[in-house]
Every structure is written in C-alpha cells, then in structure tokens.
Amino acid sequence: MKQLPLTGFSLVFFVFLYAPLFVIIAYSFNSNPVNMLIWDGFTLDWYKGLFGIGERLDVTQRATYIESTPQLLAALKNSLIVAASTTGISTVLGTSTALALGRHRFRGKSVYSGGLMLPMMMPDIVLGIGLLIFFSTMGMRLSLATIIIGQCTFLISYVFIVVQARLVGLDPALEEASADLGAGEWTTFRKVTLPQLAPGVLGGALLAFIISMDDLVITYFISGTGSQTLPIFIFGMVRRGVKPEINAIATLIILASVLIAGFGLWFHARGARK
Amino acid sequence: MKPLLEIRAARRIFTTPEGRNIAALDGVDLSVGDGEFVTLLGPSGCGKTTLLRAIAGFEQIDDGTVRLDGADLTGLPPHRRPVNTVFQSYALFPHMTVARNVGYALEVQGVSRTVRMAEVAEALDKVGMADLGTRSPGQLSGGQRQRVALARAIVAKPRLLLLDEPLSALDRNLRQQMQFELKDLQHRLGIAFVFVTHDQEEALTMSDRIVVMRAGKVEQIGSPRDIYRKPKTRFVAEFIGETNLLPARVNRVGGDTADIVLAGQAVTVPAGNLRAEMAVTAVIRPTDFILGSHGIAGTVRRAVYLGADLHLKITPDDGPELTVVARDTSRAPGEGDRVHLSFDPAQVHLLEGAQ
Amino acid sequence: MTRHERGLLFVLLSPVTLFLAVFFLIPLATIAIFSLLTPGLYGGVEWSFYHWNYGRIFGWADGIIEIFEPVYLQILWRSLMLAALTVILCLLICYPVAFWVARLPQKWRMFFLFLIALPFFASLIVRLYAWLLILKPSGLLNSFLMTLGVIGEPLDILYTPTAVVLGMVYIFVPFMFLPLFSSIDTLDRGLIEASGDLGARPWQTFFKVILPLTTPGIVGGSVIVFIPAVGNFIVPDVLGGAKGLMTGNLIEQQFLSSRNWPFGSALAMVIMAVVLTVLILFGSRARKAGVMT
Numbered sequence: 017m018k019q020l021p022l023t024g025f026s027l028v029f030f031v032f033l034y035a036p037l038f039v040i041i042a043y044s045f046n047s048n049p050v051n052m053l054i055w056d057g058f059t060l061d062w063y064k065g066l067f068g069i070g071e072r073l074d075v076t077q078r079a080t081y082i083e084s085t086p087q088l089l090a091a092l093k094n095s096l097i098v099a100a101s102t103t104g105i106s107t108v109l110g111t112s113t114a115l116a117l118g119r120h121r122f123r124g125k126s127v128y129s130g131g132l133m134l135p136m137m138m139p140d141i142v143l144g145i146g147l148l149i150f151f152s153t154m155g156m157r158l159s160l161a162t163i164i165i166g167q168c169t170f171l172i173s174y175v176f177i178v179v180q181a182r183l184v185g186l187d188p189a190l191e192e193a194s195a196d197l198g199a200g201e202w203t204t205f206r207k208v209t210l211p212q213l214a215p216g217v218l219g220g221a222l223l224a225f226i227i228s229m230d231d232l233v234i235t236y237f238i239s240g241t242g243s244q245t246l247p248i249f250i251f252g253m254v255r256r257g258v259k260p261e262i263n264a265i266a267t268l269i270i271l272a273s274v275l276i277a278g279f280g281l282w283f284h285a286r287g288a289r290k
Numbered sequence: 291m292k293p294l295l296e297i298r299a300a301r302r303i304f305t306t307p308e309g310r311n312i313a314a315l316d317g318v319d320l321s322v323g324d325g326e327f328v329t330l331l332g333p334s335g336c337g338k339t340t341l342l343r344a345i346a347g348f349e350q351i352d353d354g355t356v357r358l359d360g361a362d363l364t365g366l367p368p369h370r371r372p373v374n375t376v377f378q379s380y381a382l383f384p385h386m387t388v389a390r391n392v393g394y395a396l397e398v399q400g401v402s403r404t405v406r407m408a409e410v411a412e413a414l415d416k417v418g419m420a421d422l423g424t425r426s427p428g429q430l431s432g433g434q435r436q437r438v439a440l441a442r443a444i445v446a447k448p449r450l451l452l453l454d455e456p457l458s459a460l461d462r463n464l465r466q467q468m469q470f471e472l473k474d475l476q477h478r479l480g481i482a483f484v485f486v487t488h489d490q491e492e493a494l495t496m497s498d499r500i501v502v503m504r505a506g507k508v509e510q511i512g513s514p515r516d517i518y519r520k521p522k523t524r525f526v527a528e529f530i531g532e533t534n535l536l537p538a539r540v541n542r543v544g545g546d547t548a549d550i551v552l553a554g555q556a557v558t559v560p561a562g563n564l565r566a567e568m569a570v571t572a573v574i575r576p577t578d579f580i581l582g583s584h585g586i587a588g589t590v591r592r593a594v595y596l597g598a599d600l601h602l603k604i605t606p607d608d609g610p611e612l613t614v615v616a617r618d619t620s621r622a623p624g625e626g627d628r629v630h631l632s633f634d635p636a637q638v639h640l641l642e643g644a645q
Numbered sequence: 646m647t648r649h650e651r652g653l654l655f656v657l658l659s660p661v662t663l664f665l666a667v668f669f670l671i672p673l674a675t676i677a678i679f680s681l682l683t684p685g686l687y688g689g690v691e692w693s694f695y696h697w698n699y700g701r702i703f704g705w706a707d708g709i710i711e712i713f714e715p716v717y718l719q720i721l722w723r724s725l726m727l728a729a730l731t732v733i734l735c736l737l738i739c740y741p742v743a744f745w746v747a748r749l750p751q752k753w754r755m756f757f758l759f760l761i762a763l764p765f766f767a768s769l770i771v772r773l774y775a776w777l778l779i780l781k782p783s784g785l786l787n788s789f790l791m792t793l794g795v796i797g798e799p800l801d802i803l804y805t806p807t808a809v810v811l812g813m814v815y816i817f818v819p820f821m822f823l824p825l826f827s828s829i830d831t832l833d834r835g836l837i838e839a840s841g842d843l844g845a846r847p848w849q850t851f852f853k854v855i856l857p858l859t860t861p862g863i864v865g866g867s868v869i870v871f872i873p874a875v876g877n878f879i880v881p882d883v884l885g886g887a888k889g890l891m892t893g894n895l896i897e898q899q900f901l902s903s904r905n906w907p908f909g910s911a912l913a914m915v916i917m918a919v920v921l922t923v924l925i926l927f928g929s930r931a932r933k934a935g936v937m938t
Contacts, residue, residue, distance in 0.1 A: 026742045027747040115657060141916070142876075142913050142916060149676060227668050229768075230769055269768045274766070379833075383836060383839075384836075399844060446843070551924065
C-alpha cells in the first residue's frame with residue numbers, strides 16, 4: 017500500500033528527533049573520559065562528580081569538579097527562583113488579559129491582541145539587547161530581578177494564548193445559567209468560570225515555567241555576573257569544551273524536562289477532555 | 291441485453307475494535323440497465339452507502355465482482371473508474387470557483403481550456419445555474435451547491451452516476467422540487483442513476499426500480515408499484531409506507547381460488563401457491579380499507595384530520611390494531627365511534643407464514 | 646459598554662499594558678535611538694547623531710565612502726539564506742510526517758503528537774550540545790562512517806553553515822509541525838475523495854486540492870520558523886564557528902565584546918525590519934492557521 021514509504025519516512029523522522037538525546041544519555045554512562053565514543057564500561061562517575069562525591073580522576077579534572085558543583089547548584093537555585101517568580105507574574109497577567117479580551121469588545125481590540133503577540137514574534141536577541149540598553153541607561157543593575165522582568169515580557173504572551181484558547185472553548189451558557197440562578201458577577205467568576213478555566217491557567221503556568229527554566233538568549237544579555245541560571249551555566253561549559261560531566265547534567269535535565277512536560281501534556285489532555 | 295452495471299455476490303466484512311466481524315455487504319446481487327434510475331433504500335446501517343462506495347471505488351469488496359459494461363472494476367482506484375459521484379456533503383472545492391469546480395474532471399484529463407469552458411457552460415445550463423460560474427461555493431445556498439455538485443459530476447459524461455443521499459440536507463419544499471428536477475435531468479441526460487436514500491417516499495417518487503436493503507442483504511428489488519403492492523417480506527411491507535399485517539388461515543383451496551379467513555372475515559382470493567391449512571399474513575394498506583356498513587367491526591381509538599386525509603387508528607373486536615386512511619372526509623368518524631371496514635380481496639397481498 | 650464594564654476592563658488591562666509599554670516597547674525604541682548614536686571611545690555612547698552605523702552595515706565604514714566593504718551585508722545575506730533554507734527543509738521534513746499522523750486513529754495521534762512536542766521541552770542548549778557530540782571530527786557521525794569505511798577522513802561539518810542549518814532545523818521542527826498538522830488535519834476528506842472520483846490521479850489531487858488548502862498552515866509554520874531563525878544567535882554560536890557566523894553573533898559581539906552598542910543596535914534594527922516585513926506580508930495568514938496550539 018502506498019502508506020509504506022510515508023510510514024518509513026515518519027519513523028526515520030522520529031529516530032532523527034530522538035537520537036541526539038539518546039546519544040547524550042548513553043555517553044553519560046560511558047566511563048571513558050578521553051574519547052567518549054569508545055565504550056569502556058558503565059559508570060556513574062560523572063553523576064557522582066556532579067554532586068561532589070566519588071573518585072576524581074586527576075588534578076585538572078579535580079579542579080573542574082570542585083568549582084563546578086557549587087556553581088551548578090547556585091545556577092539551579094537561581095533558575096528555580098526566576099522560574100517561580102516569572103511563572104507567578106506572567107500567569108496572573110496573562111490570565112487577566114485573556115479574561116479582559118475574551119469577555120469584552122472594544123475598539124482597537126484586534127490591534128491590541130495583535131500587539132500582545134509581538135513579544136513572542138520578536139527574535140530573542142532583539143528583546144535581549146533592548147532590555148540591556150534600557151536597564152543600563154536607566155541605571156539599573158543587572159540581577160535576578162532584571163532577568164525576571166525580561167522573561168515576563170514574552171511569557172505573558174504565552175500564557176495569554178493558552179488561557180485564551182481554553183476560554184474560547186467554554187460554553188457561555190454556563191455563566192448565563194449561573195446568573196439566571198442568582199449568582200453575582202464575582203460569584204459566577206469564582207464558582208463557574210475559574211474552575212472551568214483552571215486547566216488552561218495551569219497549562220499556561222506550566223508552559224511559562226518550562227520556557228523560563230530553559231531561556232538562554234534573553235537571560236544571557238540581562239543577567240549580571242552573580243546571577244547565572246542553569247542554561248547559562250551549561251552554555252558556558254559547552255563553550256569551554258566538551259566534558260563528560262556535561263553529559264551527566266544534560267541527561268538529568270532531559271529527564272526532568274521530559275517528566276515535567278510529560279506530566280503537563282498529560283494533564284492538559286485530561287483537562288481538554290472535560 | 292447486457293446490463294450496464296452488474297454486481298454479483300458482493301461481500302464486505304468489517305472487523306470491530308472488539309474483534310467482531312460485521313458484514314456490511316452480505317452477498318448482494320444487483321443489475322442496473324442503461325439509463326435506469328435505481329434507488330438503494332433502507333435504514334441506516336443496511337449497507338446501501340457501502341454498496342455505493344464500492345461501485346465508486348472508495349470501498350473494496352472482499353468477495354464478489356463489480357462489472358461496468360462487462361469490464362471488471364475490482365481493484366481499480368476511483369480515479370480510473372468511469373463513474374462519478376454526487377456526495378452527501380457535495381464536497382465542492384472551497385478554493386475554486388463554481389466554473390473550475392464543474393470543469394475539474396476535464397481539467398485533470400488535460401482537456402483544453404476552450405473546450406472545458408464550453409462543456410462547463412453546458413453542464414451549468416442543464417442544472418439551471420447558467421450565470422453563476424464565477425461565484426465561489428461559499429457564496430451559494432444549499433440548493434445551488436447541490437446543483438453545482440450535480441453539474442460537476444455529469445460534465446465528463448459518465449455512463450453511471452452515483453448519488454449519496456444528495457437531497458437530505460435540503461428543506462422539505464426544496465427537496466420535493468429537486469426530486470422532480472433530478473428525475474427530469476436524468477431523463478434528458480439518459481445516464482443511469484444509482485441513488486441512495488433512507489426516505490421511502492423519495493424512493494417511490496423517483497425510481498424506475500427500488501432495491502430494498504437490510505443488514506447487508508437485498509430484501510427485494512422491484513418497481514415502486516411492485517414494492518408497495520407486493521412486498522415479499524414483512525420488513526419491506528413495513529418499511530415502505532404504512533401497512534397492516536393481519537394473520538390469516540387458508541381454509542380451502544379449489545381451482546383458481548382459495549378461501550381464507552382473516553379478522554373474522556371470510557375472503558376469496560386468487561389461489562397462487564396457497565395450500566389448505568396454511569398460515570399466512572395479509573398485507574393491507576391503510577388506503578385499501580373502505581369505511582362502510584359491513585366488514586370488520588371495530589372502535590376508533592384515534593382520528594387525526596389532515597385536510598385531504600383522515601388517519602384513523604381502529605381497534606377491531608378481533609385482531610391487531612388497524613391503521614386506516616380515509617379519503618372521504620365528509621363522513622369522518624370521531625374517536626370512540628363504531629365503524630365497519632371492508633376491502634377488495636383483489637388488493638390483498640399475502641405473505642407466507644405467520645409474520 | 647457600561648461604565649462598570651469599562652472600569653473592569655481598565656483594571657484588568659492596565660497592569661499588562663503598562664508593563665509591556667515600559668519593558669517591551671520602550672526597549673525597542675531605545676534600540677532605534679541607539680542605532681543613530683555615536684559609539685564612544687571606551688565603549689560608551691556619545692549622544693550625538695551618527696548615521697554611519699548604518700553606513701557600516703551597507704559597506705562604508707566610518708564615513709569613508711571610497712572604501713566599500715560589504716562584509717556585514719554578506720553576513721546579513723547569509724542569515725537570510727540560512728533561515729530560508731531552514732524553513733524549506735523543515736517544510737519538506739514535516740509535511741509528510743504531518744500527513745502520516747493525521748491519518749492515524751485517534752489514540753495513536755495523541756501519542757505521536759506528544760512525542761513530537763516533547764523534545765521541544767528538553768533544554769535547547771542540551772539538544773545543541775548533542776549535535777556537537779555527533780558532528781565533531783571525533784564525534785559519533787564521523788567515527789561511525791569511518792568504521793564502516795565509507796569515508797577516510799572526518800567530514801568537516803562542524804563549524805560550517807551546514808552544521809548551523811542542521812541545528813536550526815532540529816530545533817525548529819516542532820514549531821513547523823504544529824501549524825502544518827492543524828491545517829492538514831482540518832482538511833475535508835470528502836474533497837480528496839471527490840477529486841479522485843472525478844478522475845484526478847493522486848499527484849494531481851495533491852497539487853490541485855491538498856496543497857492549496859493547506860497553504861495557511863504552510864505560511865503559518867514558515868513564519869514562526871523564519872523569524873527566530875534569521876535572528877538566531879545560539880545555534881551559530883555553538884555549531885557555526887567562524888564560517889557559520891550569522892547576524893545574531895555579530896550583534897552579540899558588539900554588545901559584549903566590542904562594546905559598540907550603536908552599531909549593534911543598527912544591526913538589530915535591520916533584523917527587526919526583516920521581521921516586521923515578514924509579519925506584515927504574511928502575518929494575517931499565519932494567524933489564520935492557528936499558529937499556537
């Protein structure tokens with residue numbers, strides 16, 4: 017049947033998509049420190065080294081270990097702080113915007129909602145340097161706060177889209193029924209609209225969290241020296257050359273991302289079915 | 291004379307996700323002659339659409355043959371079959387004008403633009419849509435779209451046209467008008483039509499022959515008159531129009547005639563295949579009953595006045611409830627009235643066995 | 646609209662509007678302003694009008710008209726070309742797969758859509774790093790091919806434009822896939838049947854019916870791949886080296902190494918102009934395709 021070449025192509029596609037990830041995962045367990053491609057044996061050394069435990073291999077490697085672990089943990093902490101903050105802010109702002117636009121009509125509405133898409137459409141680098149110029153001209157010091165502000169500019173748009181999509185799918189008759197049965201506007205919102213909207217809001221929040229954790233370019237330009245996030249840390253390591261520990265970190269990140277994203281997508285699918 | 295379309299022993303089996311096998315077509319035989327209007331009629335799930343799609347090539351049959359003009363169509367993809375379809379949803383290409391839609395079959399054959407345009411104009415004219423070539427499907431009403439779908443299917447002058455419930459989306463008045471126009475068009479074109487519908491009135495109105503289907507099998511094939519007057523099974527009798535089924539017994543068979551008793555009445559009918567002591571079922575149409583002073587006695591349970599007719603539900607003293615349609619509404623009985631029903635024995639049709 | 650409604654609208658929208666005006670619109674404006682300022686000697690700016698930033702981009706450095714060095718134009722051109730190539734490759738790769746997924750039964754569809762979206766959520770830098778491992782001279786690809794005896798010497802893919810395109814295609818495939826899939830999925834199957842019924846061969850059906858009707862998805866996907874691709878900085882930085890330099894790298898250099906902010910701003914303005922042009926030309930069609938899930 018003519019399905020076969022199409023199916024074959026698709027399978028090759030999926031291999032192409034996932035092979036690089038499996039390469040990293042495989043290498044993170046390879047005990048050969050010099051040439052990663054020659055399989056020496058299974059080891060957890062690189063993982064142990066990441067957390068500062070286990071055998072070190074030689075003096076130069078030791079230096080890397082000693083420095084990188086605290087840095088890694090600090091970067092991770094920064095990333096989590098930033099992600100939590102940006103998720104909170106952007107979810108609130110994105111949801112309120114979706115509600116405002118979804119429930120009201122006003123002149124210039126299409127222009128406004130088009131404008132909301134603009135931060136997402138701009139290449140990150142433009143946003144990044146714009147904020148850099150802005151902050152330095154304003155005399156603001158670069159810190160985690162500037163990162164948070166910078167990320168929110170486009171995260172709001174992402175949350176907005178997700179919540180709006182959910183809002184559009186809601187049955188307006190439910191709110192009308194609530195009003196008909198005597199509930200005031202705020203009560204209707206609290207008891208009818210919000211619970212139904214919840215999967216969309218959570219979906220938007222999760223999306224914002226993941227994108228924030230992974231953001232590299234914008235953060236790169238507006239982070240100060242003391243405020244490295246995880247992607248920046250890894251970027252730095254990659255720039256300085258390929259090392260086995262990177263494989264270990266990378267594998268852990270892949271695992272974490274897959275779990276979170278998997279949970280998020282599964283949850284979103286469940287919510288969409290309701 | 292060899293039929294245009296010949297289907298023999300067509301079988302199509304589907305496997306449900308649970309693993310059961312369902313026969314959508316269970317040994318169907320059908321012949322359609324040149325220029326004939328044949329309707330596939332039946333309830334949903336009877337296989338009529340599957341059969342139509344099997345002729346068009348969108349379904350493959352697992353067993354049996356489909357021959358067009360003697361040539362075996364089995365295995366040929368739709369685009370190689372000289373058969374065109376009018377789809378239930380019309381399936382007009384939204385990104386093309388009416389003219390391009392109609393000319394599509396010629397366009398894919400590589401027919402030159404001038405010839406195409408002439409053919410398109412002719413086809414549109416035949417369906418009464420002459421000046422609407424430049425419109426796009428989104429700008430047309432339901433009835434107009436239906437005609438464009440028709441024009442598109444006839445422009446390549448196929449020998450056989452398949453129509454999959456093409457009128458089901460139209461409102462009643464438009465529908466009746468289109469029935470008339472379709473029949474008229476079919477006559478003018480001389481193309482054989484295979485028409486699918488679940489509406490028995492539509493089938494009776496338009497067809498040269500009706501194929502009544504149920505559960506993948508053909509129940510009966512015949513002219514509208516035959517199907518209505520001489521149904522071969524209880525299903526056909528009940529599916530086409532309203533009917534009364536009365537159990538009866540054959541008392542005596544002698545010569546050309548037989549005496550039967552039904553609803554307490556002794557009636558003499560043509561002998562046919564009847565034997566004495568046989569149990570039969572009489573099929574009597576609501577319009578066959580005559581309200582009078584003799585015959586089956588009963589009480590009117592319900593009377594619905596419909597202007598031209600009076601629909602009555604009558605509970606007889608002996609036997610199942612009867613449906614009667616009285617044409618003479620001047621002497622209309624009301625609910626609770628006692629009536630007597632007689633009928634012409636020649637109009638009675640008998641089915642074997644107790645149904 | 647009632648006064649109450651208007652008040653509510655104001656309350657809901659003003660924080661967002663204010664936030665974006667200050668932290669999005671104003672920064673963009675400052676880029677524009679800076680692009681016309683004079684670069685200071687030690688990396689600052691002098692607040693005087695200087696149009697030679699743009700001059701430099703177009704080939705005339707520092708006000709000397711006689712010397713024409715379109716180095717930066719070449720890099721800009723390369724960015725456009727590599728982005729366009731990325732779009733085309735993403736289209737060619739995603740279209741058949743989107744078709745295949747659209748024909749799957751419902752259960753499997755969800756699963757494969759999930760599978761395609763998932764790598765998007767694994768860290769960008771990690772995914773690019775993987776390609777570093779694969780493409781470098783002692784990397785997986787070369788070792789594999791050399792062991793098989795297909796090549797004698799390592800292929801020189803890393804740090805070339807090829808590697809950049811490869812990396813960008815890998816990153817942007819999920820972006821292209823979703824609008825494309827959405828467009829293909831909403832195609833009325835009856836139209837494909839009708840086309841076949843009327844005698845069109847499969848390739849005719851594809852070009853006359855399927856392709857025209859999936860154009861919104863194609864345009865939508867192309868826009869959301871092209872824009873981040875043209876201004877991309879990460880992929881050429883990790884995989885591109887000197888031969889794969891793109892405008893994004895240039896901008897980064899100006900801001901963090903050379904400290905010539907006005908020139909960097911001018912480059913950024915050019916990128917913005919390209920993006921806005923694409924959005925104006927194709928933006929409404931992209932939105933119709935339902936660009937976001």
